Every structure is written in C-alpha cells, then in structure tokens.
Amino acid sequence: QGWAVAHAAKAMGISRQCAHRWVARFDAEGEAGLVDRSSRPRSSPRRTSAAVEAAILAARVEHRRGQDWLGPELGVPARTVSRVL
Incomplete structure (x- = not known):
C-alpha cells in the first residue's frame, strides 16, 4: 500500500529485519x-549414529536399566542415552 517497510513492521508488531526478510522473499518468490x-x-553433523542408537536400545531391552547405568557401560554420556530412549 506504499508504506515504508519500517512503518509496516511497527504496525504489525514485528522487527524491521523480519519485515525486510519477508519483503525480500516476496520479491524473489x-x-x-x-x-x-x-x-x-x-543437516545434523553431530547426530548420534544409528549404530549407537541401536546398541543403546538393545542394551536397554537386555539389561532393563536406566541411563546412569547404560551410559558408562556403552561409553556414551547418560544424557545421550536418555535422549535416545
């Protein structure tokens, strides 16, 4: 409607940076x-490998123990075991 991007952003309650990003997207696409x-x-380059996830799940089924026991047994942090489970 002929508004400056900064004025439209303020009226919509968003940042000028966000408004400029949306305008650029509209112009391009x-x-x-x-x-x-x-x-x-x-991408997630540091994601836990499928092999480690499978080992955690197999150990859980076999031993029926929690992350604090499984982590040291498998050589991975207990938090990683918790996230996988």
Missing part, C-alpha cells in the same frame, strides 16, 4: 515465498 518454512536444520 511471489506469494509462494510467504508460506511458513520449517526451522529444522538441513
């Missing part, structure tokens, strides 16, 4: 650029 996007990372 049209209305398709205004669709919500996932904030999930494209």
Whole structure:
C-alpha cells in the first residue's frame, strides 16, 4: 500500500529485519515465498549414529536399566542415552 517497510513492521508488531526478510522473499518468490518454512536444520553433523542408537536400545531391552547405568557401560554420556530412549 506504499508504506515504508519500517512503518509496516511497527504496525504489525514485528522487527524491521523480519519485515525486510519477508519483503525480500516476496520479491524473489511471489506469494509462494510467504508460506511458513520449517526451522529444522538441513543437516545434523553431530547426530548420534544409528549404530549407537541401536546398541543403546538393545542394551536397554537386555539389561532393563536406566541411563546412569547404560551410559558408562556403552561409553556414551547418560544424557545421550536418555535422549535416545
């Protein structure tokens, strides 16, 4: 409607940076650029490997113990065991 981006941002209660990002998306992609996007990372390079996850689950089934016991037994932090379980 001819508003300055800063004025439109203030009227909508968002930051100028966010408003400029939306305007750039609209200019580049049209209305398709205004669709919500996932904030999930494209990659997780430090993710626990599938083999370690399988070992944790197998040990849990076999020993029926918690993270504080399984972690040291498998050589992984107890917090990692907790997250996998």
